[in-house]
Amino acid sequence: MxxxxxxxxxxxxxxxxxxxxxxxxxxxxxxxxxxxxxxxxxxxxxxxxxxxxxxxxxxxxxxxxxxxxxxxxxxxxxxxxxxxxxxxxxxxxxxxxxxxxxxxxxxxxxxxxxxxxxxxxxxxxxxxxxxxxxxxxxxxxxxxxxxxxxxxxxxxxxxxxxxxxxxxxxxxxxxxxxxxxxxxxxxxxxxxxxxxxxxxxxxxxxxxxxxxAEALGQRLDQSPERVALPAGRYETILPPAAVADLMICAYQKASARDADEGRNVYGAGGGSRIGERLSTLPLTLRSDPAEPGLRCSPFAIITAPESGMESVFDNGQPVSAVPWISRGHLTDLVRTRSWARHTGSRPRPRVGNLILDGGGDATLEQMIATTERGLLLTSLWYVREVDPRTLLSTGLTRDGVYLVENGRIRGTVNNFRFNESPTDLLGRLTEAGRSEHTLPRERSDRFRRTKMPAIRVPDFNMSTVSDAV
The missing domain is CATH 3.30.2290.10 (PmbA/TldD superfamily)
Structure with a gap:
């Protein structure tokens, strides 16, 4: 020494x-x-x-x-x-x-x-x-x-x-x-x-x-009317930033060990749901350290271990591109080298970015234009997990909920608290638009590198009205 x-x-x-x-x-x-x-x-x-x-x-x-x-x-x-x-x-x-x-x-x-x-x-x-x-x-x-x-x-x-x-x-x-x-x-x-x-x-x-700034001003100007709506289930368009916050929730709980042992949403009947269809649309949720504009570390850097997800013994392990969901089917989960050895499977370290693609080419504006009646969100806030077995989460809408009627924004709606599971939403959404680089609002302090589409959910659960602006 x-x-x-x-x-x-x-x-x-x-x-x-x-x-x-x-x-x-x-x-x-x-x-x-x-x-x-x-x-x-x-x-x-x-x-x-x-x-x-x-x-x-x-x-x-x-x-x-x-x-x-x-x-x-x-x-x-x-x-x-x-x-x-x-x-x-x-x-x-x-x-x-x-x-x-x-x-x-x-x-x-x-x-x-x-x-x-x-x-x-x-x-x-x-x-x-x-x-x-x-x-x-x-x-x-x-x-x-x-x-x-x-x-x-x-x-x-x-x-x-x-x-x-x-x-x-x-x-x-x-x-x-x-x-x-x-x-x-x-x-x-x-x-x-x-x-x-x-x-x-x-x-x-x-x-x-x-x-x-001009786009923000236009959004304020086109929605001066105030519309009060009660809690309930509404057709809802979520923009890429809101989708990113929900998909990060799903990713951060994607432990293969917890799934194999039946402790999270990706496990069922004492085993994982790998191979099961999670989305009716051919969506792919993936990570790639070499993704243009979202480049991240190609090797594991772990200073705060998390049981079932990250081990300090795995520091330096190469990180490669991986599809977590492929054309709607769950294909892989995060797996330490120890658990991979225990189960005879391949290690899958976390990757520092997340991409959801495989939807259509529609822009957010085009999705609004084809909406007969529904809500348009701006962002989500204070998203917290309620039940790990279903990934039921709760949170608040923030800085603009809009009523869309006949393809046009009619006015500004009150905010809501919502209760939804990100994995359950994947199975219920009816449209996904063009994927684009975006910044998650809630998770941006800890996870920023995302590429997401806007999505349409026919029955998003606005559980209660919120007094927030």
């Missing part, structure tokens, strides 16, 4: 990772270094209010131990800058691993394999320069909205995360993840009506704030 003393600063992420591995006395060790930079803008009531920049570095050390009763792991994450802090963190991870209970999710650490990562390259960074075209466009939009008696609120954020993963087996991998989001909320001058638009972007080049 190499001992580090003193407060010598550790400069690079790679040096940090190697120092932690050199300090380790565990049977196995995984080190994850994340360099994160972020810049953001906020605005309210047609004026910029704040801007900020931040840069952070975190070190996660996972110490594994082989014992007669099984393998255990200790996971500790801290912000560190000196060699002494690195050593203290490694020792804390080892102490946690030695006292942890054996885990059924254990596997041998991933062995090295060929890849084309540039391990030696410096961590990527973002800066306020990404907004150099956005700010003047926002200023012009503020002026128009002020003159027209409306209010524009919003948030723009760009992040760059560089993750470096090193293991005691000799594996070295790194990935740079750019991530940006733009959210705009438009409100009427009397604050009685609101609508929202969001976008996920790897950078802000080509982001057309002018067009987005």
């Amino acid at each position: 190499t001992t580090h003393a003193g407060n010598r600063a550790v400069d690079s992420a790679q040096e940090l990772a190697e120092a932690a591995l050199a300090e380790s006395a565990a049977d196995g060790c995984v080190v994850v270094v994340e360099e994160h930079s972020e810049t953001n803008l906020r605005w309210a009531a047609n004026a910029l209010t704040t801007n900020g920049q931040a840069r952070t570095r975190s070190l996660t050390v996972i110490s594994t131990f082989e014992r007669a009763d099984g393998a255990s792991a200790g996971v500790v994450t801290r912000a560190v800058t000196t060699a002494r802090e690195v050593a203290d963190l490694v020792h804390a991870s080892e102490a946690a691993g030695r006292t942890a209970r054996p885990t059924s999710e254990a596997s041998p650490l991933v062995e090295p394999y060929e890849h084309d990562d540039d391990w030696a390259a410096a961590a990527a960074e973002t800066s306020a320069a990404v907004f150099e075209d956005l700010v003047p466009a926002l200023g012009a939009a503020f002026g128009r909205w002020r003159r027209e008696g409306r209010l524009l609120f919003g948030y723009a954020e760009h992040q760059m995360s560089s993750c470096f993963l090193a293991t005691s087996t000799g594996l070295r991998r790194r990935f740079d993840q750019p991530d940006g989001r733009l959210e705009l909320t438009g409100k009427s001058g009397d604050l009685t009506r609101a609508t929202w638009s969001g976008a996920h972007v790897p950078d802000f080049a080509g982001v057309d704030v002018t067009t987005v």
